[in-house]
Amino acid sequence: MTQPSETLLELSGVCKHFGGLAALSAVSLHIKRGEIYGLIGPNGAGKTTLFNVITGLYQLDEGTFSFDANSYACCKPHLLAQAGIARTFQNIRLFANMTALENVMVGRHVRTHSGIWGALTHNRATCAEERAIAGRAHELLRYVGIHRPSNTLAKNLSYGEQRRLEIARALATEPKLLALDEPVAGMNATETESLKALLQSIRNDGVTVLLIEHDVKLIMGLCDRVAVLDYGKKIAEGKPEDVRRDPAVIAAYLGGEA
Amino acid sequence: MDILFQQIVNGLVQGSVYALVALGYTMVYGILGLINFAHGEVVMVGAMVALTVLQILLAAALSSVLAVLCSLMVAVAACMALGYGIERVAYRPLRNAPRLAPLITAIGVSIVLQNLAMMIWGREYHAFPMPFSNGLHELGGAIITDVQIAIVLIALLMMAGLMLLIHRSRFGRSMRAVAENPSAAALMGVDINRVISATFMLGSALAAVAGFMVSANYGIVHYYMGFMLGLKAFTAAVLGGIGNLRGAMLGGVVLGLIESLGAGYIGDLSGGFFGSNYQDVFAFFVLIAVLVFRPSGLLGERVAERA
Amino acid sequence: MKFNHQSKPMLAAFAAALLVLPFIIDSLLGHGWVRIADFALLYIMLALGLNIVVGYAGLLDLGYIAFFAVGAYTYALLGSPQFGLHWPIWAVLPLGALLACFFGVLLGAPTLRLRGDYLAIVTLGFGEIIRIFMNNLNAPVNITNGPQGISSIDPLSMGGFSFSKTHELFGVDFTAVHLHYYLFLGFTLLVIFVSLRLQHSRIGRAWMAIREDEVAANAMGINTRNIKLLAFAMGATFGGISGGLFAGFQGFVSPESFSLMESVMILCMVVLGGMGNIAGVVLGGVLLVILPEAFRHGAGPLQQALFGKIVVDPESLRMLMFGLALILVMLWRPAGLWPSTQRRRELMPDETVAQQEQDTVYDAAK
Numbered sequence: 001m002t003q004p005s006e007t008l009l010e011l012s013g014v015c016k017h018f019g020g021l022a023a024l025s026a027v028s029l030h031i032k033r034g035e036i037y038g039l040i041g042p043n044g045a046g047k048t049t050l051f052n053v054i055t056g057l058y059q060l061d062e063g064t065f066s067f068d069a070n071s072y073a074c075c076k077p078h079l080l081a082q083a084g085i086a087r088t089f090q091n092i093r094l095f096a097n098m099t100a101l102e103n104v105m106v107g108r109h110v111r112t113h114s115g116i117w118g119a120l121t122h123n124r125a126t127c128a129e130e131r132a133i134a135g136r137a138h139e140l141l142r143y144v145g146i147h148r149p150s151n152t153l154a155k156n157l158s159y160g161e162q163r164r165l166e167i168a169r170a171l172a173t174e175p176k177l178l179a180l181d182e183p184v185a186g187m188n189a190t191e192t193e194s195l196k197a198l199l200q201s202i203r204n205d206g207v208t209v210l211l212i213e214h215d216v217k218l219i220m221g222l223c224d225r226v227a228v229l230d231y232g233k234k235i236a237e238g239k240p241e242d243v244r245r246d247p248a249v250i251a252a253y254l255g256g257e258a
Numbered sequence: 259m260d261i262l263f264q265q266i267v268n269g270l271v272q273g274s275v276y277a278l279v280a281l282g283y284t285m286v287y288g289i290l291g292l293i294n295f296a297h298g299e300v301v302m303v304g305a306m307v308a309l310t311v312l313q314i315l316l317a318a319a320l321s322s323v324l325a326v327l328c329s330l331m332v333a334v335a336a337c338m339a340l341g342y343g344i345e346r347v348a349y350r351p352l353r354n355a356p357r358l359a360p361l362i363t364a365i366g367v368s369i370v371l372q373n374l375a376m377m378i379w380g381r382e383y384h385a386f387p388m389p390f391s392n393g394l395h396e397l398g399g400a401i402i403t404d405v406q407i408a409i410v411l412i413a414l415l416m417m418a419g420l421m422l423l424i425h426r427s428r429f430g431r432s433m434r435a436v437a438e439n440p441s442a443a444a445l446m447g448v449d450i451n452r453v454i455s456a457t458f459m460l461g462s463a464l465a466a467v468a469g470f471m472v473s474a475n476y477g478i479v480h481y482y483m484g485f486m487l488g489l490k491a492f493t494a495a496v497l498g499g500i501g502n503l504r505g506a507m508l509g510g511v512v513l514g515l516i517e518s519l520g521a522g523y524i525g526d527l528s529g530g531f532f533g534s535n536y537q538d539v540f541a542f543f544v545l546i547a548v549l550v551f552r553p554s555g556l557l558g559e560r561v562a563e564r565a
Numbered sequence: 566m567k568f569n570h571q572s573k574p575m576l577a578a579f580a581a582a583l584l585v586l587p588f589i590i591d592s593l594l595g596h597g598w599v600r601i602a603d604f605a606l607l608y609i610m611l612a613l614g615l616n617i618v619v620g621y622a623g624l625l626d627l628g629y630i631a632f633f634a635v636g637a638y639t640y641a642l643l644g645s646p647q648f649g650l651h652w653p654i655w656a657v658l659p660l661g662a663l664l665a666c667f668f669g670v671l672l673g674a675p676t677l678r679l680r681g682d683y684l685a686i687v688t689l690g691f692g693e694i695i696r697i698f699m700n701n702l703n704a705p706v707n708i709t710n711g712p713q714g715i716s717s718i719d720p721l722s723m724g725g726f727s728f729s730k731t732h733e734l735f736g737v738d739f740t741a742v743h744l745h746y747y748l749f750l751g752f753t754l755l756v757i758f759v760s761l762r763l764q765h766s767r768i769g770r771a772w773m774a775i776r777e778d779e780v781a782a783n784a785m786g787i788n789t790r791n792i793k794l795l796a797f798a799m800g801a802t803f804g805g806i807s808g809g810l811f812a813g814f815q816g817f818v819s820p821e822s823f824s825l826m827e828s829v830m831i832l833c834m835v836v837l838g839g840m841g842n843i844a845g846v847v848l849g850g851v852l853l854v855i856l857p858e859a860f861r862h863g864a865g866p867l868q869q870a871l872f873g874k875i876v877v878d879p880e881s882l883r884m885l886m887f888g889l890a891l892i893l894v895m896l897w898r899p900a901g902l903w904p905s906t907q908r909r910r911e912l913m914p915d916e917t918v919a920q921q922e923q924d925t926v927y928d929a930a931k
Contacts, residue, residue, distance in 0.1 A: 055784060081786030089784075095777035098770075106774045110786025112767055116795070119766030120759060126766075133767070173786050293682060348892055355899030357681075358625070358836045363895045365829055369888030373881040381878075489689070489825070496686045533704075539697045542690030549683055550675045 005069060008033045008177055008208050009054070009085075014063035016049055016232075023049040024232045026063070031177070036199065036209040038223035038240070040216065042252065045229040047212045048090060051181055054210070055087045056080040068176060081110050086175035088166040090182045090212075094154040100165055101150035104137035107172025140168040144198060160191045164198070171202070178202060179210040184218055196222055220244065228252070263400035265522040266515065271406045271475065273514020274413035278468040279491030280498070280506035281420065282461030288437045288501035289457050290353075295364035296344055298488015299371035300337050300462050302481065304469030305386075306379050308333035309479050312387055322389030333466040340371075341462025342455055350451070368485075375481040383480050386473040409471045416467060417507055420460075424503065433457060437501070490517075493545050499558025508556055517541050587746045599742040601858050603814060606749035607807050609850035612834040613756045613843065614803025619832065620841035621769060622796035623776025624677070625685040627828055628692025632801040634823035635668050636661035636808020638699060638709065641818045644719035647710060651719055658809045665805025666798045668695075673797035677790060692828050699820040714819025721748065721813035728813075745814050752810065756803055760843050763799070772796055773841075837894055839901030848903050860886045 009031040016024040024046045031037045041047050052058040053065065056077035065072050067083055086107075095103050112133060118126030141150055144164040148157065154165060163183055170178055183199075184192045192215065199222060203209055213219045219226060220240045227237040230252040236243050243249055279301055286294040311329035316322070348363040393404045424430035435443040436453045444450050472487065473479045490513060498509025520540030524532050532539075548556065590598045615629045639661035643652040676687045703711030720729030720741075728744040763769045771792045774782040783789045812818050830853060838849020860883035868875050868882075894902065 057780070057784070076788075077780075077783045078786045078788045081784060086786075087784055089781065093778050093781040095774050095781065097777055098773055102770055102773070106770050106782070106787070107785050109767060109771055109774075114767050116763070116768060116799075119762050119768055122762070130767075169785060287682070293685070348896075351896050352899055355895075356840070358619075358832075358840065359895050359899040362833055362836050363892045365833060366888045366891030366895070369884055369891065373885040373888065376881045377877045377885070489693075493686060493690065496683060500682065533701070535701050536697065539694050542694050545690050546676065546687050549679055549687055553679050553683065555683075 006032050008068060009210075010064075010066045011050075011054075012064050014050070014053060014065060015061045016046075016053060016058060017061055022232050024053070024060075027229070027232070027234050028063075029227050029234060029237060031208060031210060032225075033176075033208055034203065034206065035224040036203050036211060036222055038219040038226040039210065039212045039229065040214075040219055040226060041229035044231075046232040047229055048181060049232075050229065051087070051179060051210075051212055054080075055085055055179060078110070081173055081175075084174070084176035085179060086170035086173045086177070087179040088163070088170055088181055088183060090185065092159075092162045092166055094162055094165060094169070096153070096155040098154060099151045100141060100146060100148065100154055100157060100161075101134070101137050103154050103165055104140050104168045104172045105133050107140075107169040108133045108136060110173050137168075137172060140171055141165075143171070144168040145194070160187055160195075163187070163195070167198070167202075171207070175207060177208045177210060179212075181212050182214060183211070184213065184215050192218060261522055262519075263398050265518045267397065267400045267402050267406070269515035269518035270511065271402075271409050271514070272518060273494075273511035274410050275468050275471050275475075275487075275510075276491045276494045276514050277507045277510025278413055278416060278464045278471070279487060280495040280510045281417070281503060282465050283492050283495040284498075284500055284503060284506040285433075285457050285461050287495070288503075289433065289440075289454060290349065290360075292349065292357075292360050293364065293492065294344075294349075294458075294461070295361060295488075296348070296367040296371060297461065297465060298484035298486075298491065299368050299375075300340055300344075300465040300484070301469040301472075301487055301491075302375060302484030303340055303371060304333045304337045304462075304466030305473040305479050305483065306375055306469075306481070307336045308466070308470045309384055309386055309473065310379075312389075316387055316389060325389060330467070330470050333470055334463045337462040337466035337469075338459040341458040341465075345455055345458040350454075372481060372485070379479075379481055381481065383478050386477050386479050388474065388477060405474050409475060412467065412471070416464060420464070421503065423460075429453075429456065490541065493541065497545055497548055497555055499555030502555070502557050505555055505557035512556070513541060513544075516544050520544075583750060584747075587743045591743075596740075596742065598858075599746060601854065603742055603745045603749055605851055605854040606746065606753050607811050607814070608831065608834065608854050609847050610749070610753050610756050610807040610810075611804060611831050612838070612846050612850040613753075613760050614800045614807070615831050616835050616841065616843070616846045617760065617763070617772075617803070618796050618800035619835055620846065621764065621772040621776065622793055623681075623772075624793060624796065625681050626688045626797075626800070627685045627825070627832065628688035628690070628695075629800065629804060629831055630823045630825075630828040631688075631692040631695040632665040632669060632804030633808040633811065633827075634695050634699060634820075635665040636805030637812040637818045637822070638715075638808075639664050639805070640809040640812035641715040641718050642708070644813070645715050646717055647715050654721055654723060654809075654813065658806060661809040662802045662805040665808065666802040669798045669801025670794060673794045677793045677797065689825065689828070692823075692825060696820050696823050696825075699823065709820075712820060714817060714821070716817045718812050718816045718818065720816065721745070721810065729816075749810060749814075752806065757843055757847070764843070768792070768795065833891060837891065837901055839904040842901070842903055842905035845901050845903030845905070849901070852902075856890060857883055857887050 007030045011030070012028040014024055014027045015022065027050060039047050039050065049058065053060050056075050056079065059074050067080070067085060070083065072080060072083065095106060098106070112129050114126040114129050138150060144167050146157070146161050146164055146168065148161065154162065157165060167178075167180070167183070184195055187195065196218060199209055199211070211219065211223060223240055225238060226240050226243045228235050228243060228249050235248045235252055236246040279297065282297050282300070283294060286292065286297070308329045311332045312325055315325035315328055320328070344367055348367045349360050352360045352363060390404065395402050395407070424433060432443065432448040432453050433456070435446065435448055436450055440450055472483070491510065494509035494513040495506045496509070497513055498505025498507070517537055517540065521534040521537040524534060524536055524540060552558070587599045587602060590602055611629070611633055615626060618624050618626045618629070640657050642648060643650045643657050643660070672688065672691050676684060679687060699709045700712055702709040709715065720727055722728060728748055729741045731738055731740045732744065733739070771782065771787045774785070774787060775789055775792060779789055834849035834853045835846050836849075837853065838847065839845025861879065864879035864882045864886070865875060868877070868879070
């Protein structure tokens with residue numbers, strides 16, 4: 001391994017079509033290590049499509065996609081998780097009938113190894129691993145600020161807690177890139193503020209964050225760099241304050257707000 | 259060459275019956291997302307009721323045309339009532355239950371119907387009376403009977419009627435709305451329960467007609483006849499893409515053809531090792547193969563990832 | 566389902582009860598019922614195997630009996646006069662399990678990406694294919710002896726100890742059905758142990774995650790295809806083992822024992838008892854073996870007493886009652902008779918849940 005480059009994720013010329021509809025056309029962007037990178041755009045701009053390409057749910061039609069200096073042009077979600085991309089979902093997708101703790105423990109799956117034999121014999125390595133998994137899961141629950149009994153079923157958590165649990169579950173996979181799909185959707189101002197603090201501390205712990213958001217204020221206050229998508233094309237990229245002055249962006253998206 | 263035509267004719271006839279039954283499965287699945295395991299037994303009940311009414315009416319020396327029509331109507335009515343009852347008793351209370359619960363009640367209903375039929379009509383095979391002379395026709399070297407022609411025609415008619423009903427009528431529109439999104443449909447003022455009941459009744463009516471057709475074609479009725487027929491029809495529905503009406507029709511015909519061609523040629527293909535008793539294997543193998551390459555069936559739309 | 570220290574005496578009492586159970590059954594109900602208990606254990610094993618597939622991983626398998634058939638026929642073909650082979654049990658049982666596992670992977674590998682109900686019909690088709698082959702592989706080369714099945718299968722025996730003979734121990738006669746009871750009990754406990762251990766393991770959690778949300782599980786780095794295949798293979802293996810035991814116990818196998826209805830029955834055991842909960846599945850297995858038998862023994866005499874004659878065929882009355890019981894139990898308890906704690910909580914109103922959580926140990930909030 002050579003010294004890790006500054007760029008963590010790089011997309012160039014990415015295209016994705018659904019039938020005749022071009023959801024993404026020739027999108028190129030790169031995300032640097034340790035930054036919080038925002039992706040904004042009006043509804044239907046292709047944000048979630050791009051997100052699904054990065055996390056392996058969709059295969060891209062054209063272009064290249066490299067992560068951590070490896071190319072992943074056509075890759076399954078679990079391999080990308082293995083490589084270090086973890087995600088949350090826009091409409092929360094927890095394991096509803098499992099406990100909060102178990103949800104996070106599932107996130108450890110990709111970094112642990114014990115199989116059938118270990119499960120049956122409860123050998124020393126397996127027991128130690130189980131303890132470590134549970135311990136780390138407890139830590140993460142505290143870290144994201146879920147102070148409920150850890151055996152609460154995920155579906156019985158409040159909305160805000162479910163969002164946080166998703167983040168805890170994603171963090172459990174030890175990601176290099178944490179990709180969040182509208183994490184503050186439906187939250188009130190206080191909840192948004194505390195989530196913002198959480199994201200900052202996640203970044204300070206060395207995890208790169210990719211953020212898709214409708215909440216422009218959050219993006220502007222939090223992100224180091226921002227890209228703007230419109231009709232499947234990247235129309236601007238740069239520091240938040242530059243982007244918000246960009247005429248193309250104002251025309252396409254910010255409109256009256258800017 | 260004669261065999262080929264003959265098998266195609268047989269396959270089309272059998273396929274028409276499968277298609278009618280498959281429509282019942284696929285409609286219920288489209289609306290409730292559940293496998294109505296008892297649907298095959300509805301076919302059997304339809305055949306049994308038709309048999310009994312036909313016997314009585316013929317014994318009363320009613321004209322044959324009238325007797326056949328009456329028995330068909332009584333069978334349709336009985337099956338519609340049965341379909342309504344099944345939904346009310348076994349499915350409606352479980353609409354929000356875990357996914358497999360209604361499957362088990364459906365299995366229960368199927369067992370109950372089968373054994374009730376056995377109690378009422380006995381274990382023996384009954385001859386299905388045929389009041390008309392069943393004329394034979396030759397079609398490009400293949401033999402086709404009047405009954406078989408009637409089966410294909412009636413099946414086509416019923417399917418056309420169903421398509422009209424679903425795509426042109428008010429009821430059809432509510433049905434499609436409920437299939438698309440039940441809660442949204444309810445908010446728009448669609449009475450979901452009525453639509454679901456009506457769907458079950460519609461499917462059961464088709465099943466009754468199908469039951470009558472098979473009985474008339476083979477001249478035999480038996481309390482166990484619904485099971486395999488239901489299984490095949492469900493296979494046909496899945497083959498075409500379950501939840502899709504055109505898929506059910508296509509799947510039915512395709513399955514019918516596969517079976518009859520398979521039965522006709524499997525011996526030659528395998529050098530005499532496999533006989534026509536492997537007909538069912540053939541059907542299931544094709545099913546598995548189709549699903550492996552087209553996971554949503556022939557006409558099923560690819561279900562987008564629910565991200 | 567973890568046993569803590571307080572439950573140890575309970576556990577001992579339970580074990581003792583299990584050990585003397587066949588004698589109690591024998592003296593109270595008669596010899597025939599011990600045989601039924603043996604079958605109940607076989608079916609519990611099957612139900613537990615299916616529970617891994619359906620209850621843990623959430624894959625609807627309607628052809629599970631096929632794996633039972635593979636195990637049974639493996640035993641039957643290698644330990645009967647059919648080919649004149651008489652392989653020992655320690656070779657035949659594992660081989661049957663292995664073959665069943667192989668068939669599980671063979672079926673699962675191409676089909677496990679199918680959505681729930683498509684998978685159901687494919688497994689159902691597979692079950693039928695296996696049965697039809699068993700039924701027809703008597704010509705032109707006679708392998709399975711067709712619908713007549715294979716008889717005079719070697720009884721289960723281990724190192725000269727035959728389970729089909731009466732042995733005397735401490736002045737007590739252990740007849741064949743008693744000995745099979747203990748053998749099957751041992752296997753059942755083994756299957757329970759394996760299920761329990763798997764349930765609370767990394768693999769078990771991955772299965773449940775897939776059951777809950779496959780897309781999310783995949784995104785969390787679980788190789789969903791392999792993990793599902795693993796569930797399928799495990800379930801099939803258990804099916805194969807019980808199949809071998811079944812063949813040795815019954816001494817006779819025929820395709821009739823492996824019809825779709827059998828698959829359905831096993832699924833009913835799992836769902837009726839309580840999917841995903843081992844105790845529930847065991848309960849389901851016991852009930853679904855005993856109920857029809859009880860109806861069989863009760864239906865005739867009851868009619869005699871009520872009407873003075875047999876009005877309806879007791880066999881169909883028995884199945885009728887059974888069908889009704891299935892419907893009623895599911896209507897009464899949609900999550901099964903004994904659902905897992907999680908499902909139980911799910912069915913409770915929220916306040917009770919909150920209360921219940923107050924009572925449990927706080928281990929997260931410190």
